[in-house]
Structure formats: structure tokens, C-alpha cells
Amino acid sequence: MQDVMWLVRHTLKKTFSNKKNILLYFGTPLIGIIISLLVYSGSNEKNVHIGIVNNDPHYITNDTIHFIKGLEHLSVTNIKESEIDDQITSGKLDCVLVFHPGFSKSVQQGRPDHLQIVSIHGSEITGFIKSYLYHYINNISALGKIANGDERTFLQMYERYQQSPFRTSVHSLKDTSKNIGMTYQTIGYLLMIMLFSAGNLAEMIVKEKENRTYFRLLSAPINGKRYVLSNIIVNMIVMTGQIILTLVIMDRVFHIKTNIAFWQMAVVLMLFSLVAIGIAFITVAFANSSASAGAMQNLIVVPSCMLSGCFWPADIMPTFVQKIANFLPQRWTLDALLKLQQGHSFGSLYLNLLIILAFALIFFLISAYKFGRNNNVNNFV
Amino acid sequence: MNILEIKNVTKKFGDFIAVDNMSLTVAEGEIFGFLGTNGAGKSTTINMISGLLRANSGEIKILGKDIHKHSRFAKKNIGIVPQDIAIYEDLTTYENVKFFAGLYGLRGTQLHKQVEEALEFVGLSDKHKSYPKSFSGGMKRRLNIACAIAHRPKLIIMDEPTVGIDPQSRNYILNSVKKLNEMGCTIIYTSHYMEEVEEICSRIAIIDHGKIIAEGTKEQLKAIITNTKDVWIEIKPMETIDLNKIEAVSGVKAVQMEENLMKVSSDVSVNNLNDIIQCLINDKVEIRSLKEQSPNLETVFLTLTGRSLRDH
Numbered sequence: 001m002q003d004v005m006w007l008v009r010h011t012l013k014k015t016f017s018n019k020k021n022i023l024l025y026f027g028t029p030l031i032g033i034i035i036s037l038l039v040y041s042g043s044n045e046k047n048v049h050i051g052i053v054n055n056d057p058h059y060i061t062n063d064t065i066h067f068i069k070g071l072e073h074l075s076v077t078n079i080k081e082s083e084i085d086d087q088i089t090s091g092k093l094d095c096v097l098v099f100h101p102g103f104s105k106s107v108q109q110g111r112p113d114h115l116q117i118v119s120i121h122g123s124e125i126t127g128f129i130k131s132y133l134y135h136y137i138n139n140i141s142a143l144g145k146i147a148n149g150d151e152r153t154f155l156q157m158y159e160r161y162q163q164s165p166f167r168t169s170v171h172s173l174k175d176t177s178k179n180i181g182m183t184y185q186t187i188g189y190l191l192m193i194m195l196f197s198a199g200n201l202a203e204m205i206v207k208e209k210e211n212r213t214y215f216r217l218l219s220a221p222i223n224g225k226r227y228v229l230s231n232i233i234v235n236m237i238v239m240t241g242q243i244i245l246t247l248v249i250m251d252r253v254f255h256i257k258t259n260i261a262f263w264q265m266a267v268v269l270m271l272f273s274l275v276a277i278g279i280a281f282i283t284v285a286f287a288n289s290s291a292s293a294g295a296m297q298n299l300i301v302v303p304s305c306m307l308s309g310c311f312w313p314a315d316i317m318p319t320f321v322q323k324i325a326n327f328l329p330q331r332w333t334l335d336a337l338l339k340l341q342q343g344h345s346f347g348s349l350y351l352n353l354l355i356i357l358a359f360a361l362i363f364f365l366i367s368a369y370k371f372g373r374n375n376n377v378n379n380f381v
Numbered sequence: 382m383n384i385l386e387i388k389n390v391t392k393k394f395g396d397f398i399a400v401d402n403m404s405l406t407v408a409e410g411e412i413f414g415f416l417g418t419n420g421a422g423k424s425t426t427i428n429m430i431s432g433l434l435r436a437n438s439g440e441i442k443i444l445g446k447d448i449h450k451h452s453r454f455a456k457k458n459i460g461i462v463p464q465d466i467a468i469y470e471d472l473t474t475y476e477n478v479k480f481f482a483g484l485y486g487l488r489g490t491q492l493h494k495q496v497e498e499a500l501e502f503v504g505l506s507d508k509h510k511s512y513p514k515s516f517s518g519g520m521k522r523r524l525n526i527a528c529a530i531a532h533r534p535k536l537i538i539m540d541e542p543t544v545g546i547d548p549q550s551r552n553y554i555l556n557s558v559k560k561l562n563e564m565g566c567t568i569i570y571t572s573h574y575m576e577e578v579e580e581i582c583s584r585i586a587i588i589d590h591g592k593i594i595a596e597g598t599k600e601q602l603k604a605i606i607t608n609t610k611d612v613w614i615e616i617k618p619m620e621t622i623d624l625n626k627i628e629a630v631s632g633v634k635a636v637q638m639e640e641n642l643m644k645v646s647s648d649v650s651v652n653n654l655n656d657i658i659q660c661l662i663n664d665k666v667e668i669r670s671l672k673e674q675s676p677n678l679e680t681v682f683l684t685l686t687g688r689s690l691r692d693h
Contacts, residue, residue: 002486003484003486006480006483006484007484010480010483014469014471014472017471018471211467211469211470212463212465212466212467213467213468213469215433215461215463215465215467216461216463216467216481216528216529217484218432218433219431219432219433219456219459219461220456220481220484220485221452221453221456221457221484221485221486222484223452
């Protein structure tokens with residue numbers, strides 16, 4: 001084992017003596033976090049700017065305006081009727097509510113009228129206002145209908161309604177969909193980076209063959225299997241570093257709550273790292289040169305990541321594409337993480353984990369078979 | 382004691398027989414020359430000796446131990462100087478030698494000492510912090526050798542170690558080979574340069590189509606192909622010579638005259654040069670120059686394989 005560790009030390013030293021590689025292997029996974037932050041950075045909460053023209057000075061109109069001012073995410077400005085067009089067209093206001101003379105009387109009579117909404121945004125804005133405003137006005141007009149024209153009765157009911165003893169308490173529910181989306185995006189990107197990293201590191205085997213150092217290595221008391229084992233260990237060390245760094249920075253620096261225990265996420269991703277090494281070894285086993293190995297990696301990694309939903313949720317893709325994705329290990333890895341986010345226990349994900357392991361095993365077997373058939377020293381192990 | 386024994390070894394690649402029932406021994410302390418054209422089976426044999434390839438049949442022993450049953454022992458006792466320079470361009474000279482020596486289990490001060498010694502031996506100790514990318518071809522070749530000898534192997538296999546380098550570096554390497562041999566190392570040396578092999582090798586094997594077709598000392602190999610030696614004598618133009626007198630000299634087989642150049646072919650075992658010269662002096666013939674041409678390795682190789690070594 002000492003000779004394997006000697007090789008591991010050598011490969012790590014050789015790789016990271018070039019400072020660019022530190023950035024390549026440990027900087028690029030963080031780009032995924034930054035991309036997801038950019039994608040999800042825009043707040044979903046938007047303030048709607050409303051102008052009010054009150055041409056019906058009455059306590060019902062005033063209270064209605066007061067109600068509107070009390071709504072969240074609305075900024076209300078009183079304007080003159082002559083300013084409506086300018087304010088709307090310049091975009092300073094999203095819509096204007098015009099209370100025409102007779103509004104309060106129509107509400108009191110149970111037939112709300114004389115209210116106009118001016119907007120150029122259409123239902124995107126007016127729908128939100130209408131839902132709150134109509135609900136309030138309908139309540140008042142219902143009182144008017146019951147009062148049946150008796151102003152005193154209406155006033156009594158109206159005052160009681162305004163001072164109603166029941167109160168609505170509001171509790172904000174945290175929107176976890178944003179964190180789930182960011183986690184998905186970041187991990188999807190991390191999977192792609194892991195695949196490329198494994199590819200780069202395994203490609204060193206082909207490069208050793210090309211510069212003939214592989215010949216000298218194998219003439220020393222070390223065999224091909226131990227040499228490949230050292231490459232697997234280097235791969236695992238680098239990818240473990242990538243996983244830990246990404247998860248820690250996601251949590252500690254960017255405060256993205258994954259809703260998954262750190263160890264569970266790390267275990268799933270470590271299993272995937274075996275898959276990444278397996279795929280990398282297949283490309284190395286079939287490639288004749290480092291250039292062809294690189295080309296094969298690009299050909300495998302990018303499309304498979306796209307199909308399996310590393311860059312966007314798999315649900316938005318057509319059904320037949322989703323079916324293809326079922327044959328890709330990235331899909332099962334992301335699915336395992338999604339299930340963990342949805343509250344599934346780790347134990348219940350045994351099928352996902354077994355499938356990921358099976359992928360890794362198949363890839364290793366194919367590459368081992370191909371390596372074994374390379375009898376020519378110039379070609380391989 | 383034999384350091385290397387190859388017994389009835391055959392290696393096939395599909396239907397192609399690269400090495401065909403080869404048997405060979407190399408004794409400790411020899412510089413053994415291995416000659417063959419490209420594709421003759423030389424590299425395949427070297428790859429099998431160094432454990433990179435497995436023979437289909439036969440056995441190879443290093444210091445009496447089978448190289449597959451005692452792979453570690455065998456590899457520790459062998460140092461390979463590959464034909465293609467096999468070093469890391471992005472590691473320093475010292476790091477290169479240290480890494481390869483470390484693969485043989487050397488660590489700590491012993492590793493450092495042996496690396497320094499190897500670098501000193503090849504004359505690169507003042508370059509131990511330099512990167513090979515800045516080296517000349519000769520320096521890279523020397524580093525290539527240092528990487529093979531730092532673990533102090535008993536058998537060093539050098540595959541074309543002087544290809545493409547300047548005469549100065551070539552001399553340095555040839556002297557290094559002799560020095561390593563004096564230090565007790567056995568060397569297996571392959572080269573396309575016959576004069577190198579003639580100069581340094583104590584015994585030579587010629588391989589062709591996977592078979593050893595001749596093996597022995599330089600003299601033994603030359604004796605295989607011919608029992609005749611030629612003497613070229615340049616005489617003054619217009620001189621008349623009685624060729625019968627020369628033909629009558631003991632051991633002379635034939636005499637040919639081309640203008641003022643006379644070729645006398647004699648039995649290789651008879652030393653008759655003085656008698657031939659005396660015969661010419663007696664006839665008052667003026668000798669301008671004289672050259673004895675005995676068969677060299679190139680002639681031997683050409684005769685045995687039908688091909689010139691450097692043409693392939």
C-alpha cells in the first residue's frame with residue numbers, strides 16, 4: 001500500500017503544483033452556487049404602486065381607501081384626475097383607482113358602482129387589487145342590502161363591522177421552494193463538475209502513456225491495478241473536497257438551506273463520485289489519446305447532464321426525455337436528493353442508492369474489461 | 382552466475398509471433414548487446430524481461446528467480462532506460478529521480494542520498510532544481526538514465542540510449558555505461574549504432590523475426606560469416622606486378638587488380654601480410670597505402686539478416 005500512497009502523493013503534488021488546477025477543481029463547483037443565486041436572486045415580492053382619485057368624499061369611500069392603504073405590498077398615492085394619464089404612461093403608477101361621485105351611495109344601496117380602475121398592465125396588476133377590493137366592497141354592500149335603505153341601521157351595522165371584535169392573526173409561512181430550487185441547481189452543476197474533474201484526473205493515465213512515463217512506472221515494482229487504484233484514490237480525494245467545499249459554502253457563506261442533513265447529502269454525492277470515476281475510466285479505456293478522451297468526456301457529460309435535469313428540473317422536459325433520463329445516474333442522484341428534501345427518510349432511498357451503486361459497478365466492469373483486453377504495452381495496463 | 386535466463390520464450394500478438402521460442406542467458410558483469418531491426422522482437426523481449434508483458438510460454442529468470450513468481454524481486458533488480466525519454470517535464474530533475482526511486486521503496490535519507498548519487502553520476506547534480514523542459518536532448522537522455530539507476534539495480538536494460546544526441550553526450554553516455562559495468566552492473570544494451578555495440582559490448586545477440594540467429598563475442602560473430610580477410614594495397618600507377626607471385630604467398634586465396642588498387646583475399650586464420658609486402662618490395666613495387674578490411678558487425682548483421690540495421 002506504501003507504493004500506492006507514494007503514487008497518490010505524487011499525482012496530487014503534480015496536479016496541484018499548478019495553481020490553475022486548484023481553481024479548476026475547487027473554484028468551478030462554486031460557480032454553480034453563484035449561478036443558482038443569480039437565477040433565484042430576484043425577490044418574488046413586488047410592491048404595486050397605486051394612485052387614488054377620490055371624487056366622492058364620504059366615510060364609506062374614505063374607509064375603503066384606508067382599507068387599501070392597509071394592504072401589504074401596496075404603496076398608495078393620492079393624485080388628481082388630471083394626472084392619471086401621465087402617471088400611468090410614465091410607469092410611476094401601476095394603476096389608479098378612481099372613486100367617482102356616487103360610489104358610497106351605490107355601495108350603501110347594495111349595488112356597488114362608480115369605481116374605475118385605470119391600468120396599462122392589465123389583469124397582472126388589477127387582478128391582485130380587485131381580489132382584495134371587491135371582497136371588501138361586497139361586504140359593505142351586503143350590509144346595505146340588509147339595511148334595505150335604512151341609513152341608521154346601515155350605520156349601526158357598518159360601525160359594528162368596522163369595530164368587529166374578531167381579529168385575524170397572520171402567520172407567514174416560509175417559502176422553501178426557492179431554497180429547494182437553489183439546492184437543485186447547485187448540486188446539478190456540481191454533478192457536472194465532478195464528472196469533468198474525474199475525467200481530467202483519469203485522463204492523466206492516457207497522458208502518462210503518451211509521454212511514456214507509464215512504461216517506466218510499470219517496470220518498477222508496481223502493477224497496473226495499483227496504479228489505477230492510486231488514480232481512484234486521487235479522484236476520491238479531489239471529489240470529496242469538492243463536495244465538502246460546495247456544501248459548506250452553500251450553508252455557511254450563502255445560507256442556502258438544503259433541508260437535507262449534511263451527511264446524507266455527502267453520502268449520496270460520494271456514491272455519485274464512484275459513478276463519475278467509472279464513466280471517466282470508460283473514456284480512458286476506449287480512448288487512444290488524451291485528446292480523444294477529452295472529446296469523449298464532453299460528448300458524454302454535457303448531454304447526459306442536460307437530459308437528466310442537472311441544469312433545470314426534469315419535470316419541465318417532455319415525457320420521453322424523462323424516460324431517457326431514467327437510464328442516467330445523475331437523474332437518480334438528483335431524485336434521491338429531491339426525496340430527501342421532501343422529507344423521505346434516508347433508509348427509504350435504498351432503491352436510488354442501489355441504482356447509483358449499480359451504475360458505478362457497471363461502469364467499472366466495462367472499463368476493467370476494456371483495460372484487460374489492451375494487451376499492447378503501448379496501449380495500456 | 383547468470384543474471385538473466387530466458388528459456389523457450391514465445392510471445393504472440395494474435396496470429397503474429399513477436400518472439401519465437403527464444404532462449405538466452407546473460408552472465409553477471411557482462412555488457413550484452415542486443416541487435417535487431419525494428420519489429421525483430423527486441424522491444425517485446427525487453428518488455429517481457431521488465432515484466433510489462435507476459436510470455437505465452439517459456440520462462441524468464443532474474444538471478445535464478447522467475448520474474449512472475451518473484452515480480453517484486455525481479456523488478457527491484459532491474460533498471461530500464463527506455464528508448465523514448467520517460468520523465469515528467471513539469472517536475473524538477475531531482476523530483477523526477479526521487480519519484481521513480483521512491484517506487485522501489487526507498488525513503489528518507491537513503492532516498493535522498495541515492496538520488497544525489499544518480500544525478501552526480503550522470504553529471505546533472507548542478508541542475509537538480511531545473512525543469513527538463515529547458516534541457517537539451519543529451520541532458521534529457523542523461524536524466525532518463527539517472528531515473529533508471531537511482532535504486533541501484535543489478536541489471537540495467539538500455540534501449541537505444543544515444544538516439545538523437547550530440548557526439549559529446551553520446552561519449553558521456555558510453556563512458557557511463559562502461560563505468561556502471563565496472564561498478565558491478567550488468568548491462569543489456571540495444572542500439573542502431575554498430576560501432577557503439579562493437580566498442581562496449583562483451584557479448585552480442587542478433588535477433589531476427591523473433592529468433593536469436595547469432596550469439597557470441599564480436600570475434601565469434603565475425604567468424605560465423607566468413608573465413609576470408611581482404612587487404613587493399615594502393616601502388617604507384619603504371620607499375621607492373623606479377624600477380625602469380627602474390628597468389629603463391631601462403632594463405633592467399635585470390636588477387637584482383639583494379640587500376641592501381643590491388644585486393645588480396647586471404648584465409649582469416651593465416652597472418653601473411655608481411656609476406657605479401659615483402660613480395661612487392663622484392664619486385665620493387667612502390668606501395669602508396671595499405672588497408673586491411675576484416676568483417677565488422679555491420680557486415681555480420683547484413684549477412685545474417687539480409688538487411689542493414691539503420692535502414693529499419
